[in-house]
Amino acid sequence: MATQETQTPRVSIDPATSVGIVALTVADLDRSVAYYTDAIGLTVLERVGPEAILGVAVTPLLALREHRDALPWLTDRMTGLYHFAILAPTRQDLGRWLEHYLSTSNPPPGQGDHYVSEAFYLRDPDGHGIEVYADRPREGWHWSNGLVHMGTDPVDVRGLLTEARKVHAAWTGLPPGTTMGHVHLQVGDIAPADAFYHRVLGFDVTAHMPSALFVSAGGYHHHLGLNTWHSRGAGPAPADTASLRFFTLALPTDEALAAVRDRLVAANIGFGERDGMVVVADPWQNQIILHVGRVDPDRARELSRNF
16 A cells, blocks of 8 residues: 555545445345334335335435345454445424434444534344434534544433424335435445545545544545444455445536546545446455435436346
């Protein structure tokens, strides 16, 4: 990885880059679809055979593929998904989701006020980590020397529920405008994670510590989190484990995608190309699909079936 850093000039990824969809394997598709629709508030956009695409309105966010009787995902000693993060449009929307979730029979969520956002943490029936969150206004984020101030305090749950109850309408699921805000990965070592995601793909570092790195495009607090809290020195999960299949990064233009491709070439990192997309694996074999434009239902279907 040191060769990458010396040979690859530091160029930021296009500031309009965002996360597209996340694809997972699950042990029981019926069980997972029920969880994501009932507890999380996603909608089934398409379900064919062992696969389902879920999202909000017409925006796909999650692709599920059944791997019958797959072992549950365990955070210890595996690299892969730490959590994916569903971003609600407003604080009130987050409160409405929380009010709904607390009315279900699911376990109470974990929580964290991270100063830039308020978040709740869950695990699905296969052990996949989920965050549901809302951002605080950007003008209230505090930056110093290019790094954003983040931490973990208790969430003002009472305030969120008070906001939610100002809306006198039945809960019908997560609202239009909900997106996949970020993806957080377990990796084996922070240095190669920095080399790949920061130096080569071009994400800007927004926070770091010896055991974690946070990177983003366009001044967001983070589009990707990378940590070694349970995975230092580990490798990918066994093939019979419910796990991350891939996630996508949406770039705004062909030129922005070509710039990332050129950096991969310069860094001697192998990748594939298919139908205008770039497919690359990070040092722990997490598969990333880079494409231009938003993921619509047709593209989500194509991705889920072919990768």
